[in-house]
Every structure is written in structure tokens, then in C-alpha cells.
Amino acid sequence: MKWIFELYRSPIAKKAVMALTGVILFGFVLSHMAGNLKVFQGPEKINAYAEGLRELGKPILGHGELLWILRVGLLAAVGLHMLSAWQLTKLNRKARPISYAKRTPQAATYASRTMRYGGVIILFFIVYHLLHLTVGNVHVDFKHGDVYHNLVTAFQNPLIAGFYILAVTSLGFHLYHGLWSLFQSLGWSGPRFNAFRRQFAIAFAAIVTVGFVSVPLAILSGFIGH
Amino acid sequence: MKLTLNVWRQAGPDAEGRMQRYEAPDVSPEMSFLEMLDVVNQRLEENGEEPIVFDHDCREGICGACSLMIDGVAHGPQAATTACQLHMRHFKDGDEITIEPWRAAAFPVLKDLMVDRSAFDRIIQSGGYISINTGSAPDANEVLVPKVDADQAFEAAACIGCGACVAQCPNGAAQLFTSAKVSHLGLVPQGQPERDQRVVSMVAQMEAEAFGSCTNHRECEAVCPKEISIDFIARMNRDYLKARIMSRAK
Numbered sequence: 001m002k003w004i005f006e007l008y009r010s011p012i013a014k015k016a017v018m019a020l021t022g023v024i025l026f027g028f029v030l031s032h033m034a035g036n037l038k039v040f041q042g043p044e045k046i047n048a049y050a051e052g053l054r055e056l057g058k059p060i061l062g063h064g065e066l067l068w069i070l071r072v073g074l075l076a077a078v079g080l081h082m083l084s085a086w087q088l089t090k091l092n093r094k095a096r097p098i099s100y101a102k103r104t105p106q107a108a109t110y111a112s113r114t115m116r117y118g119g120v121i122i123l124f125f126i127v128y129h130l131l132h133l134t135v136g137n138v139h140v141d142f143k144h145g146d147v148y149h150n151l152v153t154a155f156q157n158p159l160i161a162g163f164y165i166l167a168v169t170s171l172g173f174h175l176y177h178g179l180w181s182l183f184q185s186l187g188w189s190g191p192r193f194n195a196f197r198r199q200f201a202i203a204f205a206a207i208v209t210v211g212f213v214s215v216p217l218a219i220l221s222g223f224i225g226h
Numbered sequence: 227m228k229l230t231l232n233v234w235r236q237a238g239p240d241a242e243g244r245m246q247r248y249e250a251p252d253v254s255p256e257m258s259f260l261e262m263l264d265v266v267n268q269r270l271e272e273n274g275e276e277p278i279v280f281d282h283d284c285r286e287g288i289c290g291a292c293s294l295m296i297d298g299v300a301h302g303p304q305a306a307t308t309a310c311q312l313h314m315r316h317f318k319d320g321d322e323i324t325i326e327p328w329r330a331a332a333f334p335v336l337k338d339l340m341v342d343r344s345a346f347d348r349i350i351q352s353g354g355y356i357s358i359n360t361g362s363a364p365d366a367n368e369v370l371v372p373k374v375d376a377d378q379a380f381e382a383a384a385c386i387g388c389g390a391c392v393a394q395c396p397n398g399a400a401q402l403f404t405s406a407k408v409s410h411l412g413l414v415p416q417g418q419p420e421r422d423q424r425v426v427s428m429v430a431q432m433e434a435e436a437f438g439s440c441t442n443h444r445e446c447e448a449v450c451p452k453e454i455s456i457d458f459i460a461r462m463n464r465d466y467l468k469a470r471i472m473s474r475a476k
């Protein structure tokens with residue numbers, strides 16, 4: 001095991017950790033977004049889906065057990081992702097102690113330049129979001145097990161809906177760069193493959209963002225409601 | 227053409243530096259950027275002032291010595307062109323031009339616009355070579371090199387080591403340079419025996435210098451005078467991770 005820690009000292013390995021944990025987190029947000037769309041099928045479907053998540057892993061595992069394993073895994077992925085992001089950011093700041101009087105970016109995109117800030121917005125959002133719709137203690141009228149009710153009462157407030165929309169849009173930018181960048185970091189590159197990498201990043205950043213945004217938007221506009 | 231220059235002046239490695247304004251009233255569009263600076267320097271010397279120090283050697287875009295940040299772009303506004311091959315016709319009469327040295331912790335300023343790039347030399351020394359036995363010359367074409375690999379190796383070998391990639395990178399990272407040097411040997415048969423050890427040693431040296439780390443902005447590729455592709459960075463990452471995980475190289 002020692003070799004893994006030695007390998008992690010290398011910034012290239014840190015970036016690979018960031019990419020691999022990024023893939024895990026991407027897998028999570030994609031399935032989370034797809035699950036959320038059940039709200040369009042009405043209260044029974046989304047509530048049954050949320051309950052069904054707790055039965056994942058049956059009959060080998062008991063009620064809620066696999067869900068907890070997944071949660072611990074996700075937490076570890078977020079932790080490692082942030083740790084390597086923070087360590088590399090520190091290194092990179094030190095590498096350019098004196099900045100240019102004039103600098104004209106040539107290729108960097110808005111998304112690539114805001115990865116760190118986008119990441120921090122996502123972090124704050126995750127904390128708020130868990131307290132809001134999982135634990136429920138910052139929710140005005142939280143009913144355990146009634147996901148549909150919790151969503152509708154929350155997103156009828158334009159401020160809350162707006163904040164969710166803002167947060168998942170910054171996730172979209174983060175994914176636009178990240179889903180392309182991870183191929184570079186892991187060395188998955190080739191003349192035929194490279195055009196696909198950009199298309200993949202655009203498509204999935206858009207799918208995740210539009211999918212997430214659709215729920216607060218539908219409730220805010222009254223398309224979904226009691 | 228009449229130009230105004232804002233130039234970084236710094237008397238020595240530890241001295242405070244500052245931007246200084248110069249008028250260049252008699253610039254011909256046929257001059258190269260360095261020839262324009264020569265004319266400015268000549269006037270400075272005639273007036274008993276210190277000329278502006280900048281690196282240069284071949285002045286034909288092949289040695290990698292020239293190294294100017296021109297208006298916030300390494301080697302200036304013309305793509306695939308070193309500062310010495312950049313001609314003044316790409317500027318307009320009355321332009322104001324900012325000229326700075328490469329800025330990176332790994333490239334300390336020696337004087338004015340000249341920086342110390344020996345960190346690159348140490349990366350090469352750590353593994354940018356192949357070991358061969360001396361003796362009678364092998365028969366020509368005894369070792370077959372696939373054409374596609376030879377072409378790709380040649381693209382990587384076009385790197386002149388100027389450091390524009392580091393200068394332009396927001397992180398001061400040397401991944402484009404190092405990956406070009408790792409790849410041009412790693413792509414040909416002669417480079418195979420040392421391939422794993424080479425990438426591990428050269429990356430270790432790169433990381434021991436004060437360079438940052440790649441965040442895939444693609445700034446380096448955009449300013450590289452030899453248009454080296456970031457595909458080589460992906461290749462180096464792949465070679466490096468493979469060597470560290472699957473081989474015995476250390």
C-alpha cells in the first residue's frame with residue numbers, strides 16, 4: 001500500500017485521483033438527475049422511487065444498507081476530489097509568484113478558469129441541499145417520505161428555486177470542462193477518439209444541467225403542483 | 227511606424243523591477259521584433275543608458291533562445307511564430323506594446339527580459355536521452371520504425387525548449403515541454419529499453435523544479451511556436467501512470 005501514497009505525491013497522480021473521483025461523482029449526478037425526473041410522473045412514482053432506493057441491494061443486503069455504502073463512497077470521493085483540488089491549487093499558485101502586467105488568454109475557456117470557484121459553489125450547495133431535502137431541518141414544511149410534497153413546497157419559493165438553478169448551472173460549467181479534462185488527465189487520448197471527448201463533455205454537461213433545472217423550473221412555473 | 231513600448235526593467239536577479247516606457251519612433255514593418263528592440267537599444271546606448279537585455283541566438287526560429295511575453299502572449303500575437311520571427315508588420319502605427327519576461331517561479335529573472343531556464347536542462351539530464359553502445363555502425367535501416375510513429379516522434383522533437391508553454395500557462399506548468407521530450411524518444415524503437423524509467427525520472431525532475439501542474443486550459447498548445455499538441459501530455463500521463471503502477475521503474 002505504501003506505493004500508493006508515494007505515487008500520490010506526484011501532481012500527475014493527484015490529477016488522476018481528481019479525474020477518477022470526478023467520474024464517480026459524475027455517475028452519481030447523472031443517475032440522481034434521471035431519478036429526479038420521476039417527479040413528472042406524479043407523487044406516487046417519485047415517492048416509490050425514493051423508497052425503492054432504500055431497498056437497493058436486496059436480498060443480499062438489508063433495508064437501506066446499500067444506500068449507506070453508496071453514501072460513504074460518495075463522501076470519500078468528494079473528500080479526495082477536494083483534497084487533490086486544494087493541494088494542486090496551492091502548488092499552482094506558488095508556480096507563478098509574480099503575475100503579468102498584461103496577460104491575454106489564448107485558449108482557456110470560462111469553464112476551465114472557474115473550476116475552483118464552481119467547485120466551491122457546488123460544495124456549499126451540497127451541504128445546503130442535504131440539510132434541505134434529505135435531513136429536512138432547513139425546510140419550512142418537511143414530511144419524511146413525501147418527496148413530492150417536499151419538492152413542491154420548496155420550489156414554489158422563487159428564491160430557493162433560483163438558488164438551485166444557479167448551483168446546477170455552475171455544476172454544468174464544471175462538467176463541461178471536467179468531462180473533457182479527465183480524458184487528458186488519465187491519458188485517454190487518440191486521433192480518432194479526441195473529437196468524441198469534446199462532444200461527450202458538451203452532451204453530458206447539457207443533459208445533467210437541463211435535467212436538474214427542469215424540476216425547480218416546472219414547479220416554479222406551476223406545471224407541477226398540488 | 228511609431229510605437230510605444232512598456233518594457234520590464236530589472237537590474238539583476240534580486241533587484242526590484244518595474245515597467246518602463248520607451249518611444250520607438252522609427253520602426254520599419256520589415257523589422258523583426260528583436261531587430262526593433264536592437265534599434266531601441268542602440269538609441270539607449272547612444273544616450274548612455276543601459277540597453278534592454280533579452281535572450282536571442284539563431285534569430286531564425288530554431289534555437290529556442292528568444293523568450294518575450296508580448297502583449298500578454300508568449301512570443302506575441304502571431305501563431306506558430308517565435309519572437310525572433312515575428313515581424314513588425316503585424317503591428318499598427320501608434321500601437322502601445324507591453325513586453326515582459328517569462329513569469330514562473332522555475333524561471334527566475336536574471337536581468338530585464340532574460341530568465342534562467344536551466345530547469346529545462348535538468349529535466350533533459352534526468353532522462354531525455356537514449357543509452358547506446360559504441361562500436362561499429364549498425365546497418366542502415368536495420369531497425370524498422372513505423373512511418374506513423376516516426377512522424378509523431380518528429381512532431382514532438384520539433385520542441386525547441388523555449389519555455390513559452392510554461393510562460394503562458396496560468397499554472398506555470400511544464401507538462402507540454404516535458405511530454406514532448408518524453409514522447410519523441412518513447413515513440414521510436416531506440417527509446418523503448420528506457421521508456422518506463424525515462425518518464426518516471428523526467429516527471430520526477432519536472433516536479434522537483436518549481437513548476438505548477440496542468441489543468442488542461444490548452445494555453446500552452448495555443449502559443450507553442452512549433453505547435454506541439456497537448457496529445458503528448460495525455461500520452462505522458464498514460465506512460466507515467468502505467469510505469470508507476472505496472473512496472474518496476476522508480
Ligand code: HEM
Pocket residue numbers: 015016018019020021022023025026029078081082085115116118119120122123174175177178179181182183185186440441442
Ligand atoms: C465538492 C466540490 C468540488 C470541488 C471543490 C471541485 C473542484 C474541482 C477542481 C479544482 C477540478 C480541477 C479542474 C482542472 O484543474 O482542470 C475539478 C475537476 C473535475 N471535477 Fe470537480 N469539484 C467539486 C465537485 C465535483 C462534482 C460534484 C463533480 C461531479 C459531478 C465533479 C466532477 C469533476 C470532474 C469530472 C473533473 C475533471 C477531472 C480532471 O480534470 O481530470 N466535481 N473539480
Ligand code: FES
Pocket residue numbers: 281282283284285286287288289290291292308309310311
Ligand atoms: S532566437 Fe532562436 S528561436 Fe528565436
